[in-house]
Amino acid sequence: MSKDLIDQIVNNVLQGRRNKDDEGIEEGMAGDPGVAELVQEALDNGIDTNEILLNGLSKGMEMVGEKYETGEYFIPDMLTAAEAVEEGMKVMEPHLVKGESGSGKGKVIMATVEKDLHDIGKNLVSIMLKGAGFTVVDLGIDVPAARIVEAAEEEGAGLVGLSALLNTTMSNMGDVVKELEEKGLRDKIKVIIGGAPTSEDFAKEIGADSYGKDAFAAIREAEKLLK
């Protein structure tokens, strides 16, 4: 029973099904329990939260990653799987003891910098970070540097992820780094940047800690920075 439920959680992560209303990659799954319902059922059956996390949600996400690597899965599959994991995490949250593995790999503030309204890349990274087990506070688009720093301090985040699509707005990323320095938070809070006009060189130039050339690189870098 326990194994069967865990396997179903894995399968529903692979199918990207948040709940019973979702279709999977395969047709005709709507109506069957999705990740949220299955996680709830597992908890009701007294299955250990670590078991659900490690052998259910995380394992499912790992398999999704492998399928992406081999070309079987595409970005939409990764995103929907990450969303399904996020739904499972929401159900798990009240049951997790503080400091337990499920409380995540760390907290990340995500934002598109001031005067920039683009959010596809930022959203992609946010969803993937959540699916990978990070706690994400997404401030949205067009966010001033002061607000980003304020939120990072309030939330006790270890990492700030900044996005920009325009070469006219990318310089605002440097303002966030400066603001962190001015507030004496630079040692505690790391900064990662990304977006089409940015580069590794630019990250160095503004004093950011890292650059994510795509969503997957961003996740890898986040894991290194918050280790």
Place this chain on the structure above:
Amino acid sequence: MNQADRLSERGIVVHKPYARLSQEQIEMIDKASLDLLEKPGILCYHEESVSMLEKAGATAKKTREGEHDAWWVSIPAKVVRQALDTAPSRVTLGARNPDNKVVLDAEGNRVYFGSGSETNYWLEVKPETFTSKVDGHERTIPVMKRNRGNLDYLCRSAHIAEQLDNLDFFIRNVNVQDSDITTENKDVNVFFAALNNITKPVVSGVADFDQLESIVNMAEIIVGGREELVKNPVVSFITSVIKSPLQVVGETAEKLIAIAKLGLPVVISTSPQGGSTAPIDELGMVAQVNAEALAGITINQLANPGAPVIYGAVPVRARMDDLHDMYGVPEFCHYNMDCAQMARYYKVPCYSTAGVGDAKVPGIQASVEKMYTYTAVPFAAPGLVHYAFGLLDKTQTFSPEQAVLDNHKIGMAKFLHRESGVNEEAVEKTKKTIEEVMHSPYRMYARYARGMLRRGEIFGGFPFEGEAEDQDQTLLQVKEHLNELEAREHQHLPEDICKKIFESTPGLLDRLNPYK
């Protein structure tokens, strides 16, 4: 590669064919062509054709052209109309694998893509590594070499064609120039080389009339007899019976009549060059090429009313600097789109052309020229689009790598013709989806793309993209894919069939027998 493969399906339906010509213009061209067939008429070098035409109501006047007897034949419109009445609107090109049959319907809009034609050269691509004198970096560059065509290349090209999902019919694309190939054994060997390596329809010309019987016999052995061959013609023929302008070639007319009497499909192929053997302007070209195709169809139908025949127009434009053919130009598209409309008007299946590169090697020029005609010509919905795979340097060179690339380009061209998907049910579903997304945290549609992705309804992009930032690696990637295709199992004829063919076909070379 999977993405490109997923796009493929046999032929494509063009839902709303592009009508470049109005009905009135079609009728004007029809009348012009019929007038031309009456005056000046055709210059015919084949006595039997002349007799048949005379019997049907044409008038003929003997003349002498150089060393040959010839006849000026004036064909009245009613003779042509009568032939068009008996010509079938549906023609099936059979195939070793019946699932690969091509069913042409002049009143339908399905378009099929095929190879062709006898190039003299096979372009070999070999990756070689060089060190740059500029930056000192090593780079692997595809080095190209033209080799003369031979039987081995022909077998390889048929095997590759079998693997290309967007290739629907096979016209041999390499001229064989082996030392043991003669006029007397060429046809049987090239037909066998094709039939033994591909299960799709084989369409081809016959160089030597005397080998027609052996070719038909070979096909009968494969399908199990004459009756079966008429039902499933695994071989169909192309006759270039017209020499532009408006001349009927003697030997080819003889083949055309023989094929008609056998009841096997035949393409009347006429290939005038705008600017040299036909007027270069659109009206002049189409009026003439249409008259030529009609003359061929008329002879075919007089020989055997109701015989399967295909309106084959291959009008090209001349280069103005050297009078070579020119395929990748707008006039070429105009000529071919008009001919597709004329064939539809006559309710006779059409054989058209797209995808020839004037460029000598794969690359930017070839891509521009090919993609241009792949996109334009099929919009007019001709039944067959030949010359579509791997042809370069006009039609002098066949490149297997280019054929693999062309397979992808044709996939793109076919994708354009997919239906829009707009209907009442879809509208309701769309509104529901958008509403759901608007109330979701990130307002992203990625989740909803998966169904279309899995059903192959999302175009997969260019499958041969390289990683390098300082070099186009397309050809290197294609070469790797080609190697995979060539390594796939050959679809040879069964051993007992091969045995029978070899026992009964004079001139067939033993080295073609896969069981020896």
